[in-house]
Amino acid sequence: MSNPQNLQSAQILVQMMAELATLQQQQAVVYRRHLEDLQAQTEQQTRVLQNFLAQFGAAANLPHLDRLKLSSQDQRCRFCGCRMGARSPAGEGEQNSNQETVIPFQCKQEHEQAAGLVKVLPSTSDTGKRKSDLQSDPSRLQSPAKRQRLSMPGFEEAIIFSDVKSIMKFVHSRLNDQDKLSAFLKKKISDLETDKRELVGVFGKTGAGKSSLINAIIKEKNLLPSGSVNACTSVMIKVEANTRSSKYEAEIEFITKEEWRDELWSFRQFLDNNKNQEKEDDDYHDAVEKLSALYGQEWRRSFENPMDSKYFKEIPEFLQSRRKMLTYESANELSAQFVKYTRSESKQGEGDEGKKWFWPLVKCVTVRVPNNPFLQHVTLVDLPGNGDCNKSRDQMWKGIVGDCSTVWIVTEINRAASEKEAWEILESVSSLIGNGGKCQQIHFICNKSDLLDDSDDLSSADIHDRIVKRNIQAKDGVRKEFNKRSKIKKHFHDDSFRVFTVSSKEFLKGKHLSPEETEITKLQGFLQELNDCHSETINYVNGAYGILSLIQGANSRGVGDKKGRICAKLEIIMILQLDNVRKEMEKTFLAFEKCLADGVEKSKRSYGEKLKNLLYQGRNSGFCGVLKQVVENGGVYKPKKGKLINLNMKLASCLTDSIDEEFRKTFLNDSECGAFNGVIKTFSLNTDSLIEKYKNTELQLRFLKTEEEKMKAKLNRIIRKQKKKVYSSLTETIENIMEEGYCKAAEFKGEGMLYCMRETIKNHVHSKKDMFEQAKNTMLEKLHDLMENILDILEKTTKESIKCSFKTDGSLLPDVSTELDMVKKHYDQLAGTPDDEVSLTGFADWVETAEAWSQTGFPRGSAD
Secondary structure, three states, X not given: OOOHHHHHXXXXXXXXXXXXXXXXXXXXXXXXXXHHHHHHHHHHHHHHHHXXXXXXXOOOOOOOXXXXXXXXXXXXXXXXXXXXXXXXXXXXXXXXXXXXXOOOOOHHHHHHHHXXXXXXXXXXXXXXXXXXXHHHOHHHHOOHHHHHHHOOOOHHHHHHHHHHHHHHHHHHHHOOOOOHHHHHHHHHHHOOOOXXXXXXXXXXXXXXXXXXXXXXXXXXXXXXXXOOEEEOOOOEEEEEEEOOOOOEEEEEEEOOHHHHHHXXXXXXXXXXXXXXXXXXXXXXXXXXXXXXXXXXXXXXXXXXXXXXXXXXXXXXHHHOOOOEEEEEOOHHHHHHHHXXXXXXXXXXXXXXXXXXXXXXXXXXXXXXXXXXXXXXXXEEEXXXXXXXXXXXXXXXXXXXXXXXXEEEEXXXXXXXXXXXXXXXXXXXXXXXXXXXXXXXXXXXXXXXXXXXXXXXXXXXXXXXXXXXXXXXXXXXXXXXXXXXXXXXXXXXXXXXXXEEEOOHHHHHHOOOOOHHHHOHHXXXXXXXXXXXXXXXXXXXXXXXXXXXXXHHHHHOOOOHHHHHHHHHHHHHHHHHHHHHHHHHHHHHHHHXXXXXXXXXXXXXXXXXXXXXXXXXXXXXXXXXXXXHHHHHOOOEEOOOOOOOEEHHHHHHHHHHHHHHHHHHHHOOOOOOOOOHHHOOOOOOOOHHHHHHHOHXXXXXXXXXXXXXXXXXXXXXXXXXXXXXXXXXXXXXXXXXXXXXXHHHHHOOOOOOHHHHHHXXXXXXXXXXXXXXXXXXXXXXXXXXXXXXXXHHHHHHHHHHHHHHHHOOOOOOOOOOHXXXXXXXXXXXXXXXXXXXXXXXXXXXXXXXXXXHHHHHOOOOOOOO
């Protein structure tokens, strides 16, 4: 028997599609001068919708949305009644058979098709182990208007983004270049910015289960390879949304030919000078592993020309200094092809000479996934623990690590609290992601929570209880260990640290744990929140709404006599607000000056002891090789295993320690407060209160409000970027001054080399001990420049916006009332209407929402 709820869901879906057609008809009125552009845009949108329909198994084609010549009523006829799908005009059936398949949707099939559409949803019954997404996802409990953006599948936002861009392009073309206000507005439209993607850095040792975890979270079981092959710890893997096509893609970026030549030379020198080297030595193993991966066993026999093109037949892009692109229909196909660029076989011996592994040449692989809501505005980055000896890889690594807003530390649950490598990774990157970066949260992920010892004789219920109990113990143990790590806590407070106990296997199979208990759903919810608060579409639409408000406000009559009064009030408010910012910055500068003065004195007293501890770690030939690597690499050495050695950071540690607490308070990564004790965030012209008093100038004041928000968002991006440079300037100044000493120490060879290197480094530091004062002055100079830049942007941007809003004649501006109404509709869709009505959004979610509402009994709001 047909389910009436399924039929209701399909009917709601049909109604929504009809509303989308009506919206397209309205756009045709505005875009009559740019019809060709609009047609191309509509076709692109239709293809996106078709791809999404195909993904969800819907047995119906999209209507002909691109036929804008039809009336609104005609467009609706293509969706309503007994037939769903486009009707081909007479004579076009055969002609278009290769481009489009029209599937009838007869009345007698209506119930079956409605059931088919809803069939893609999980069961909502209370029976069975796996609950529905509606029950398991906390975001489902939010208001419909909020939830629609959390679950928006990507293409709907893309359509809104495309629509508003087309509107603004059309408005831009109508503005002349003959007056200052028009020129100002054209620049504002051109400068409508879209924010960068959020980066989530994923750290963990090989075998911790990072690949399986990422696959489970984004619901792509076979995307990142795992299991039979070993991960290469030097290759960074980015996983992000494919916004350009419906295919799976991998973009492979190589190191340069010159860099590989340098590495080959280093390998040859190392192997020739260490012929009796222990086979277990990390550096020996690293060199052999890279050479064997690319050249098989040939490098051991005769190796005269390692740059010969015969070794790079499969990757001519490397020799051509280009990136390689792989494109496939499925995740399985792509994974099978790009594995050789990121991993190597667990055991590679004499019989594997014909097999090439190209990861030694790879800097980064960017994997793009189509139609994935978790990656809409987020990029997941699988990162090595401590940079790389290759300079370009290391530079990219530092840049990405510093840009991560969240860091995931993945380790196996059995020894999560005591796992040495996981905590060493977190400690080594804490300054880069904390005061020297943008990280707001650290998630310590205890993976493989389903693994239990001696569980063969236990019942399913007993296994469940033991897993849950151990998860609680693991979380308590990790939190206690975090509280002991003072080096990490200098950069992150308790609220920034969260612990998860996850199982990718149980999430997929559900043998002993529910989806919620695997905590994969919590990480998915976190990614959804990141997407929701970081929408480039929202940023663009907000800016467009403000610009159109100003244009229409400038055309309005009856505000001329009030302009001067409002303008004077705004300028007084601006002066007072700027004064507040300036005073807070002066206090901050004095605080840093005092902290750094203390740091300089401590550095002068302690540098001798620090040098002794580092330079005299060992007395054998093995340490001589380590110190040689340190001086040859500018004071930094990353062994295959073990802690990073960084002499520059060691020498600068008293300086960085002296400012860490003040720096964290001043440049909070947590956006809730903002930099400089929140004084920039609270900077405001109080436009809301002025709107209440001066109703006739609401449009101009609305523009000022959106410009204020854009300006503060821009300043936040500048501060996040520049504060990294301010903080790192301490270590970089020390590094630059030490460079001469490293070069001298690197020249020594043969007998007595260890003694000579030590003495050279000590003497150089002693002769340059004023470098601590130089580092202090450099940082204060950069801090001062940042403050001046912030004040300059606040003053100039605000003055210009006030002037163009109230001191400029708008008589030459076009009427944009229609465009303003259309953008306002999109603005309301994205923000959520006041009464939580659900707008025309989220095609994939339409079916799911209809199903949920029909079961809960909630009334459906309008789709306007």
